[in-house]
Amino acid sequence: DTAVSQTPKYLVTQMGNDKSIKCEQNLGHDTMYWYKQDSKKFLKIMFSYNNKELIINETVPNRFSPKSPDKAHLNLHINSLELGDSAVYFCASSSRTANTEAFFGQGTRLTVV
Amino acid sequence: AQSVTQPDIHITVSEGASLELRCNYSYGATPYLFWYVQSPGQGLQLLLKYFSGDTLVQGIKGFEAEFKRSQSSFNLRKPSVHWSDAAEYFCAVGARAAGNKLTFGGGTRVLVKP
Numbered sequence: 001d002t003a004v005s006q007t008p009k010y011l012v013t014q015m016g017n018d019k020s021i022k023c024e025q026n027l028g029h030d031t032m033y034w035y036k037q038d039s040k041k042f043l044k045i046m047f048s049y050n051n052k053e054l055i056i057n058e059t060v061p062n063r064f065s066p067k068s069p070d071k072a073h074l075n076l077h078i079n080s081l082e083l084g085d086s087a088v089y090f091c092a093s094s095s096r097t098a099n100t101e102a103f104f105g106q107g108t109r110l111t112v113v
Numbered sequence: 114a115q116s117v118t119q120p121d122i123h124i125t126v127s128e129g130a131s132l133e134l135r136c137n138y139s140y141g142a143t144p145y146l147f148w149y150v151q152s153p154g155q156g157l158q159l160l161l162k163y164f165s166g167d168t169l170v171q172g173i174k175g176f177e178a179e180f181k182r183s184q185s186s187f188n189l190r191k192p193s194v195h196w197s198d199a200a201e202y203f204c205a206v207g208a209r210a211a212g213n214k215l216t217f218g219g220g221t222r223v224l225v226k227p
Contacts, residue, residue: 031213041151041201043217055212090156094213095225099164101147102215104157 002029006091006105013081014113021076021108023091029103031096032074033056034066037088037107049074050096081112114207115140116190119218126194127226134189134221136204146187146205147215152200160202163187174198199225 161172
């Protein structure tokens with residue numbers, strides 16, 4: 001009955017590869033997010049979708065492409081992985097209409113070698 | 114643009130002692146304010162939130178926070194710390210006009226001495 005679930009939890013891959021992280025929420029929220037936490041624990045928003053529409057797109061390399069097939073899912077695809085992409089990626093969801101706080105997934109630790 | 118500052122990177126406190134974590138924010142309108150806690154290897158759990166109303170907010174695990182508009186602060190407090198409170202604490206400001214995105218402070222790591 002996990003509210004926001006991400007897969008995989010750990011991802012180790014070589015430079016240049018393409019990888020995806022999946023996120024699903026069962027809270028009925030209309031908005032989903034991707035946040036990146038770097039090695040110094042700093043958290044920064046990357047993207048946000050509201051009802052499958054992209055509403056926030058921070059300064060993120062084009063190699064990162066979010067996709068929202070429906071309101072309950074937001075996936076993150078990363079092309080041509082670089083060492084600097086190593087981080088923990090958090091998915092979150094909230095309800096803009098009900099004005100709730102954000103609920104976070106457990107994170108995906110991506111290590112690029 | 115919104116911003117959040119947590120001046121203390123590390124705080125060490127003895128078990129049973131009180132704890133206060135500082136948070137200052139910058140935002141042009143009435144802010145939505147949050148405190149999240151992150152245990153090692155875990156996601157972020159909401160401790161408490163302020164949207165409007167009473168400026169003293171009660172949260173889970175015995176935490177409380179006070180919104181002070183005049184000081185642009187939202188400090189987190191706990192009267193008596195337990196060893197399980199050792200974690201990283203993040204203050205965040207939310208902007209409804211910006212898709213409810215959260216801007217986080219740099220975090221404060223709390224260490225609890227026996």
